[in-house]
Amino acid sequence: MPDTELVVAATLQGAVRWVADAIVGDAKAAMADHGSFHLCLAGGSTPRDLYALLSSPLWRTRVEWDRVHLYMGDERYVGAVDPRSNYRMIRETLVDRILVPPRNVHPIPTGGRDPEADAARYETVLRNSLPAGSGGVPRFDVVLLGLGNDGHTASLFPGSTAIDETQRLVVGVSPPMAPTPRITLTPPVINAAQRVIVLTGGALKAGALRHMLAEHGSPHEIPARVLDPDDGRLCVSVDLAACSELDAEPLHDGIVTIRL
Numbered sequence: 001m002p003d004t005e006l007v008v009a010a011t012l013q014g015a016v017r018w019v020a021d022a023i024v025g026d027a028k029a030a031m032a033d034h035g036s037f038h039l040c041l042a043g044g045s046t047p048r049d050l051y052a053l054l055s056s057p058l059w060r061t062r063v064e065w066d067r068v069h070l071y072m073g074d075e076r077y078v079g080a081v082d083p084r085s086n087y088r089m090i091r092e093t094l095v096d097r098i099l100v101p102p103r104n105v106h107p108i109p110t111g112g113r114d115p116e117a118d119a120a121r122y123e124t125v126l127r128n129s130l131p132a133g134s135g136g137v138p139r140f141d142v143v144l145l146g147l148g149n150d151g152h153t154a155s156l157f158p159g160s161t162a163i164d165e166t167q168r169l170v171v172g173v174s175p176p177m178a179p180t181p182r183i184t185l186t187p188p189v190i191n192a193a194q195r196v197i198v199l200t201g202g203a204l205k206a207g208a209l210r211h212m213l214a215e216h217g218s219p220h221e222i223p224a225r226v227l228d229p230d231d232g233r234l235c236v237s238v239d240l241a242a243c244s245e246l247d248a249e250p251l252h253d254g255i256v257t258i259r260l
Helices: 012-034 045-054 086-093 115-129 203-213
Strands: 004-009 037-041 068-072 074-076 142-145 170-173 182-185 195-199 233-239 255-259
Touching (some): 012 233, 045 086, 074 086, 115 170, 115 182
Parallel strands (some): 004 233, 037 068, 142 195, 195 233
Antiparallel strands (some): 170 182
């Protein structure tokens, strides 16, 4: 694994709050540097809590949302109003509650009949909307990701050929044991980000987290091991329960940052 900042909070709420603070700080820094902030969002239940916090009355004024562009790391190939849609969750918990211009919101298209064709369309959106980083790869300021019980992140699942992708930035995938295809960002564009943040929690994630942070291991078995920002930072924000298989000091209150 690359150099990693592991942030361990006593509770999941603490881990969520740390990420919210990090996003606010990174947004201010990005706007000061190049005038806008490009944030890639994750689906799932834990990010839902983060979006609810960021859009709450006490937090939403801390970010100049009119200068923010929002993107997605992955999406199920379903309609935008489908209960399974990541974008529907993001819209209901964040987009509809903040003053972000509609033109700055970039959901993954799922309205066609071909996930690969819509993946190519989204790659064009990234290339046209994001500033170019090293080697001309579009660069997010922050990519937010989750961690599955099986070690997947975005829609990069164990054994997927998308883990080895080096050219395409967005691809269609067919997850194992799932009837619905998905579209996902690939390692080249994720690892080009200024900062990659993994947010997760709970005892069920302990094994995946241990394998993700282990000195040795294969991304084909634990896809989150593919996270290795080229010249950015990798941060993992978790609660104490997720660290039950790590050598971490017990916490009763507060947050500890561990450099790995």
